Every structure is written in C-alpha cells, then in structure tokens.
Amino acid sequence: MNKIIVISGKQYSGKDTLASILLEKLQGFSRIGIGDAIKIQYAKENNITVEEIIKNKHLYRDGLIKLGDWGRAQNPDYWLNIMSDMDKIIVPDIRVKHEADYFKNKGAFLIRVNSDYENRSKRGMITNDNDKTETELDNYECWNIVIDNNSDFEAFKKRADDVVSSFNLYIS
Helix, strand or coil: CCCEEEEECCCCCCHHHHHHHHHHHCCCCEECCHHHHHHHHHHHHHCCCHHHHHHCHHHHHHHHHHHHHHHHHHCCCHHHHHCCCCCCEEEEEECCHHHHHHHHHCCCEEEEEECCHHHHHHHCCCCCCCCHHHHCCCCCCCCCEEEECCCCHHHHHHHHHHHHHHHHHHHC
16 A cells, blocks of 8 residues: 555645645655646646746636646546555645545545634635635545644644654554
C-alpha cells in the first residue's frame, strides 16, 4: 500500500500549513497537490509563471477552477492520474467527493481541516465561497481524522501531532 495523505478544507482553512507541518514530521514525504498540476497547465496556457499564480492566487482562482473543471470533464481522474502510483505523498488540496473517494479507494489517509469563515477571512481574501470546490465535501463522512484550526499556530501544531499519531496507527 502506498503511503498517501490527503487534506481537505475550505480556502484558508490551513491545508497547506498542515501539509508543511506534516512534511517536517514525516520522513521522506513530498507535497504533491492536484492544484499544482492545474497551476502548471494554467501557467503554460496563459504565458505566466506558477510563482505569479501563487503570489496572486485570488486573481487567477476563476481560471484555475475552470481549467480544473475542464480536466475533470475530460476524465474524472484527469488530474488524479498524474499522481497515480506515487508513494509517501501529501496531497493538500482535495476539493470534490470524487477526489476524496479516489484516494480513499487507494488506501489514503484522509484529513479534513475545519475553520470558520471569520478566521479564514483573516488569513486571505475568500473568493468563490459557494463553488462546488468549496462546498461539496462539507458533509463528507469518510475522513480518518477531522481537526479544527480556529485558534493559534501552536495549538494547530499540537493537532498535527494527533494527525501523525493517527496516521501511524492507520498504516501499522
């Protein structure tokens, strides 16, 4: 079984922060996001850099969503197949049920990060909050662990320790 950790949550909930913390705690893991594949393709098509997209994500979010949806319309696994058969990866941007189910069926460890709107809006400009990529997993129930990120960074790091413990139990 490949060791795959996937993280879901609304924008600015702390998915990438959790991924960074886990990368420090879990040896040999790499961050590979579905969004990375989409950003690379979008950058090529629009003659910009991935760094520009990352720096000004709110300016490109609509286009990224459209491209992501386009790929999924070609094949529901279009972006997922790019990452298939990898080991020791953290995928910090699961957005829709199909993606969660795909990785669950591959034996991945699924994490949901919850944070309320007020805290998320303090971390960045929230856009497209009603898009299916923000809402489809709100009632998904197949998470291995759900953690809260409504307090400070130190508390969130402690919750990451719980994630590592749960993951280690899951793979043993």
